[in-house]
Amino acid sequence: MVFLVPPIIARSFVVLFTILSFGATALLAQKTTFPLDFREYSVAQLITELESQGYSFSYANDFLDKDRILSVTKDDIAYLIELICGDKLDYQLMGREILLFKAVKKKYTISGFIRDRSDGEALLGTTIRVLGSTEGIAANDYGYYALSLLPGQYHLAVEYVGYEPLLLDVDLKQDVQLELKLVPARLKLDEVVVTSFESDHEITGIRTSVNKIDMQLAGDIPYLLGEVDIYQSALLLPGIRNIGEDASGLNVRGGAVDENLILIDEATIYSSNHFYGLISVFNPDAIKGVTFFKGDVPSTYGGRVSSAIHVRQKEGNDQEMRLSGGLGLVSGRLMLEGPLKKDESSFLISARTSFFDYVSAISGLDDSRTNFQDYNAKINWRPNEKNHFYLSSYIGNDNNNDGLLIDRQWGNRTVTGRWNHIFSNRLFSNFTLSYSDYKYEVSNPEESGQFIGSSNVRNYSSKADFTWFISPRSTLEFGSGAILHRLNPGDRLPLNDDGFNNPVSIDSEHGLEPYVYANFQQNIGERWVMYYGLRYSSFYNFGPEDVYTYLPNQPMERGNITDTTSFSNGELIKDFQNLEPRVSINYNFGTGNTIKASYNRANQYIHLISNTITPSPTDIWKLSDTHIDPSFSDQYTLGYYKLIPELNLDFFAEAYFKSTDNIIEYKEGADLVLNETIETEVIQGNARAYGLELYLRKKVGRFRGWLSYTLSKSERQINAVDVTEQINNGDYFPSDFDRTHDFSLSGIYSINDRWTISSNFVYATGRPITFPEGKYVYDNIVLPSFNERNQFRLTDYHRLDISARLEGKKIRSNGKPKKKIDYWTFSIYNLYGRRNAYSYLFRQEEGSDQAEVVRYSILGTFIPSVTYNFRF
């Protein structure tokens, strides 16, 4: 990496010259004085004078200002040479020869972690600016910073959204370790709900297409059933969609649900929704914040072609014990956090459970049972400033019983262990081991059909990440890691041995995904910020597994199997090697205007195969192998960003084009359950998506809010050898999550210290659907005759939500402030009760031989809710 060399050389020179200069000074000290008039000389005159004394000077003419006037008051030779050098030059003395060269001064580093003063949480991405200059730096993803500067006095501004800025005066004479603690902004009115990009982007550059949601601040807008939810907030940002009101997962910039890398404390989450898609698995209490990388994904992240969504759990308050919780119509939450040893170690433990079941049991409305739970836990230990240890875990569980006998359970489990080590004040490291498991289990105790079925996806991941703060103008992140994937597509075993059922078990799949990456950020001049990222990823699919060979140039069907190859344990079946360049360029015009262009390549080796419209918990994950190629995407983004500080407004416009190759589409009528030859049920194709995203936000003040608009297109193409496998004759067709227009407006108004009201309005083009272009009768059943996929649309979607938040009294009757903080949230989702179509049902009218079209809506009425939250 060529760009690395100059800083290293420069640094070695500093050391070398420092030693040499000291030597020279020692030598000169023995030298005596000589006659010289104490008056003003020009540099040229003084050199001539000294040369006449037998000294000789070597220098380059272009850096020596010969006309500079010097006032001589002593006749010591060292003093005189230093006078000639001034601030800008250094010298080297060899005998009576003096070599003048540009001064390279040693820099000192201020480094440390940046934390919230009230609870010790690391604040990721906080910026530190050197006031009066364009220099500055952002803390890395673990809250560590290192700022290297020449000796001198500096005014520093430390800024993080939602916190009081911290102003520091530093007299830098040596390396300093400084833990910075920020105080949360006192005034609610100054808070920001959703951050789209850092206001200090002049310093660090803007990563295009990044959205952050800070949980502390996300609670102000209305939510369905009053459950604060990161997915619901995300849907109000440009470029993030889902298919409908109970659809699982997110579609980022026209990408499929499995194309998002979803991490919780660096461990993969495979299924991120509860409750049929209404609520995400992330308990807002236990979460610090979420970052969405929609387009320009740093090379740190990989393995998915659309986006990276990183959810970070809180570390736990290291100052005082806190109990917090809340109660809504759907769930109850409780969290305990506190120090194990103040300033050194803390823990957090949190639980959320639905109690919908108890309500429905009492009401007797329904026999079916649905519930979910989330448990989050985290411990951290900081024995000293150089070493930090973290252990965190998430366990989620969903349960559904159909009211008869069939019981289904699914959920994610993750464990992450991390060690942050500071090698030197400018070299930070993070070592991670994580384990992630998604399991689905179904049991049917019904006598004749009794069985227990299960499937799971697991990964074991290890990685090392380094941040090297080379200078305030350049930062290098690099690292490597490996993920071991183990997929168990399905087992079906008899519950008890009645002799009816035979056990069925599908071969498990194994893959290893090693990678290395580097990401270099460089500020060039005052206007340019460049990111050069590169990721090299490999994938090894290995045995034990039986691999089928199919007739070449024929559709992959069971009937076309010609051979079976058995691979033994650990034997390599197929490998893939890929290079993923990721580059972006920022140009800052000044006065708050920035443009940015970026290019991003990504590969994906694990795919979700689903034959339903929205993913369901039973869907199958599949590794890339002999028959299924990895998908890869290329994304180009061009953005313009504008800050209008006078009005507290910021704005961005981004245009993107993304093409994805080797996407996976199920064949029509695919059977995915316990299928040994899953490759025969899918077909690979291409996707493309492009669009324009606009976003305007007012961050502070009594009235806050944002407006987001997306104009986009998302299409797929399945062009198979065999005509019957093609979809829409091999032409591009709109994907299920194509939305031409998508508009949302969120507003928050603080009436006084206790009351805040807010509202969301959403308007979007209806999603594409397939109409039956005819009907017929077979076996007395009226059936739709479908033709081309997704050629029609549902009616447009729109909805208005409102909410009000009432803060509890903060002052006791005796005038002292209360320690307990509490508030109520009242909200109404879908205020005017619009019956937005989720889909149309094309079916036979009951008890008739006629066909009918039925609009199917999920949340087709207004839904009020009330939630109570507290913290001790």
Added chain:
Amino acid sequence: MLRLTIISLFLLALASSCEDPIEIDIPDGPERLVVEGWITDQPGPYEIKLSITNNFNDTAPNPKVLNASVSVMDNRGGVFDFAEQSPGIYLSSPDWEGEIGFTYTSMIILSDGTQVVSSPEPLNIVPEFDSLFYKEVFPPTIIDGIIQEEFFLGSTIQDPPNVDNFYRWRITQNANPLIDIESIIIFSDRFVDGNDFQLEVPQLLFGRLDTIVVQQESISERAFDYYDLLIAQATTLGQSSGTAPAILRGNMTSQSNPEEIVLGYFGAAAIVSDTIIIAPDN
């Protein structure tokens, strides 16, 4: 109390995701030929029905296909012609019976010369099943304080080992064949191969003194897949975890234009049957 009201409202909202019949314009797609016909090992005549798709909103019956030449061939050179008995309905000669172990292919020539053939369909032996039994639904449904007496059917099927078997049940209740989608019952021996396994059909409920006839048919794997998708399309289409809309491909192809889609299915099956009268002692 307010809280309870709110909760009930919410429950209502969620429990009854609403369905409203609506009128929308649906354009006319390509007109497609639909073939429906089955050969069995029981006495004929067998029927092959030919019709054409019409607009989804059309209230008129599907147009029939007249004056086609319809025949079925077996794999040993036998050719059996079907004659148009009424518009679009073609019947075989009553003295011909399908035989176990044969495969049958239908061949249709439309009046415009278009040739349509089916894939060869095996007429497989059908495994026996034990006498039918019935069970009472428990706990019983109560409507207006009256306990409903409801029963469902079951039987034990003797599945032969090491061969993939696919089954269909056709049910007749008091001499009326059940023809709605819930009455199309198909199952396979995928998880029970070679075992005597029990099948229960809890979704069809019968009353005291009903006479029920069950025909057990051996259908082919392809016919099973066809019905599987047909049932999914007729019942779950459009719902949130329902199947995605797709062309329901059967086993008919147009020889004149292989890209043209022909709907429907021509199948063959052997049949065994049993009768039960629901007459519990108490």
